Amino acid sequence: MNRVFNFSAGPSMLPLPVLETAASELVCYRETGMSVMEMSHRSPAYEEIITEAESLLRKLMSIPDNYKVLFLQGGATTQFAAVPLNLMKSGKADYVVSGQFSKKAWKEAQKYGDAVCIASSEDKNNTYIPKVTREIIRPDADYVHICMNNTIYGTKYPEIPDTGDIPLIADLSSCILSEPFDVSKFGVIYAGAQKNMAPAGLTVVIVREDLLGSARPDTPVMLDWKTMADNGSMYNTPPCYCIYMAKLVYEWILSLGGLEAMKLKNQRKAAILYDYLDAQNYYTAPVEKPFRSMMNVTFVTGDPDLDKKFAKEADAKGLKNIKGHRSVGGMRASIYNAMPEEGVSALVAFMKEFAEQNPKH
Numbered sequence: 001m002n003r004v005f006n007f008s009a010g011p012s013m014l015p016l017p018v019l020e021t022a023a024s025e026l027v028c029y030r031e032t033g034m035s036v037m038e039m040s041h042r043s044p045a046y047e048e049i050i051t052e053a054e055s056l057l058r059k060l061m062s063i064p065d066n067y068k069v070l071f072l073q074g075g076a077t078t079q080f081a082a083v084p085l086n087l088m089k090s091g092k093a094d095y096v097v098s099g100q101f102s103k104k105a106w107k108e109a110q111k112y113g114d115a116v117c118i119a120s121s122e123d124k125n126n127t128y129i130p131k132v133t134r135e136i137i138r139p140d141a142d143y144v145h146i147c148m149n150n151t152i153y154g155t156k157y158p159e160i161p162d163t164g165d166i167p168l169i170a171d172l173s174s175c176i177l178s179e180p181f182d183v184s185k186f187g188v189i190y191a192g193a194q195k196n197m198a199p200a201g202l203t204v205v206i207v208r209e210d211l212l213g214s215a216r217p218d219t220p221v222m223l224d225w226k227t228m229a230d231n232g233s234m235y236n237t238p239p240c241y242c243i244y245m246a247k248l249v250y251e252w253i254l255s256l257g258g259l260e261a262m263k264l265k266n267q268r269k270a271a272i273l274y275d276y277l278d279a280q281n282y283y284t285a286p287v288e289k290p291f292r293s294m295m296n297v298t299f300v301t302g303d304p305d306l307d308k309k310f311a312k313e314a315d316a317k318g319l320k321n322i323k324g325h326r327s328v329g330g331m332r333a334s335i336y337n338a339m340p341e342e343g344v345s346a347l348v349a350f351m352k353e354f355a356e357q358n359p360k361h
């Protein structure tokens with residue numbers, strides 16, 4: 001069977017060359033005579049894999065030396081608890097709610113202290129990013145938390161907010177590695193891997209060293225970043241195979257020219273969709289233009305029955321998982337790094353065809 005264009009928001013497409021390399025090494029990894037899945041995480045062969053994965057990620061994202069890179073389990077959602085547990089020293093934290101994931105993060109933090117929502121876009125169903133200025137941040141907050149790219153709604157911060165001396169903590173699950181981000185502007189970056197990096201099961205945390213070591217005493221050891229940093233992400237068994245897959249993805253991105261090249265490629269892909277959306281009036285793109293995501297593109301026909309028909313017919317043409325999140329409806333095309341430009345062009349061709357064949361009354 002041929003591979004389809006999979007527009008799923010996550011888990012999502014992985015680059016074909018990565019899957020092929022993984023397949024060729026699946027049964028016997030190089031000279032080890034075993035699969036990476038069967039290897040001790042303390043073996044020299046595996047040590048080399050995880051070390052290389054970290055150094056490639058550092059190179060790709062230009063991660064400064066005073067940041068630790070952690071390869072953890074539990075998904076981004078586990079970090080919703082790890083963030084307050086590790087960082088709420090004075091018990092105060094400020095959250096920006098720009099979608100469902102940031103809201104969940106805020107809710108989780110409320111279990112551990114005084115977590116306040118300082119800005120929200122819920123008044124317009126999260127079709128924009130609220131303005132974050134220093135004035136709205138409590139001067140004694142331990143940190144400010146944002147979700148950089150809102151996977152469900154298809155919005156993204158046009159720039160990294162300036163939080164002054166207060167550490168900025170960001171969920172980058174659905175935009176990490178899609179373009180360069182200045183890591184030094186963040187106190188902590190975390191991301192579940194299954195959008196743009198690897199299969200589900202791996203969570204990457206990038207944390208500035210001075211933020212380590214202040215976890216609450218009742219923090220579960222698995223959520224204490226310092227313990228993980230001191231043990232090279234191997235306090236217990238790490239998600240070995242996912243880290244290997246991430247390493248292959250990092251190599252693939254480097255081979256294409258790194259994050260600057262990735263950004264150009266992603267801008268081109270997103271423009272194919274947005275340019276078409278702006279040039280017609282059959283479909284509506286609900287997100288305000290300055291806040292459009294390059295990774296998740298949402299649009300609706302305005303008629304739930306037509307939306308349903310669209311998703312069904314797209315699926316039959318090999319354009320998979322285009323149905324929007326249940327809370328938004330309509331359609332969502334997730335076009336992460338691994339989605340080829342041809343996939344986006346095929347989608348736009350189908351959108352035109354569908355609009356012609358299904359006139360609205």
Ligand SMILES: *Cc1c(COP(=O)(O)O)cnc(C)c1O
Nearest residue numbers: 075076077101151171173174192
């Ligand atoms: C998918 C996603 C999550 C949830 O990630 P899990 O790894 O399933 O916990 C959180 N935040 C963002 C921005 C996401 O896209």
